[in-house]
Amino acid sequence: MKSNIVTSFSAGLLFAATVCGIVYFTSKGENIEAQSKNPQTENNVVEKTPTVEEMKSILGDSGFVVQTQEEVDKKDAATTEEWKKKVAEAEEAAKKASSDNNGQVEYRTMITVTDGMTSIDVGRALKSGKIIKESAFDFSQKVDKKGVANYLKPGTYEMDSSMSTDKIISTIFKKR
Template structure:
């Protein structure tokens, strides 16, 4: 690079920073400010302004009209306790269902396309949590059965409760 190119680039960065700074400081006063809960009251006798703090009821009314839900600390704790009891009951129910049903069964539809190998099928089954072995190990199982040449394109429904032999016989069909 030429020194003039680098100088031009640096000047451009400086100019961009200057413009951004000016834009920031010019629009800084345009940002909305938070609503002030205190109201000012002019007293007649001294002609000075006094700040009047709103009451709790006025603050609740103001917040409720703005769409907020106002609760006391006790009400919030009671609501949280009720929600926690529901969550605990749901967890207990889910753990009972898992215990009574045994292992989780994964189901998938595997689509075999032209050019796929038994390793590709094994990898797809591994990714779907259908088999625990690797795609290469699945391929070796297919070769042991001697059905690797019977892989046909199509869609097959498989689940993890099926044995490896059943999966192989479903996908690699001698026809």
């Protein structure tokens, strides 16, 4: 190929690209203006912004709950008042229970016994839950004296500090 042919071809490509760029950039602005003046979609359907009531209706039909900020604030205030009443009632009940128990506090906890646990492990869990007053070792010794150390039954048990140690042992360590 001769250099004149290649140069002419390159100049033609450059000219065509320049013309395409000018057309693209000048018509792009007109297209945006035309769209903003004519609020029609591709299917020639006029778009309309729904009113607040129409939007609530549309969202309600779709399963959403629509509330104004005032409604939310009222609901929050009512919930806060309700919780304050419940807390006050619980405090009164605790004071009454405390006076009924001669000022002694009762603790409740859930103990989960798994395979591989020993009586000392159970004693530690009971001690950390403030269910027993003696040490985990002393609890283990009581279990050994009863002869039920090998009958530790896995499961979840609800214990409270008013239960006697014998009752706790008979609940968790069951002979089959």
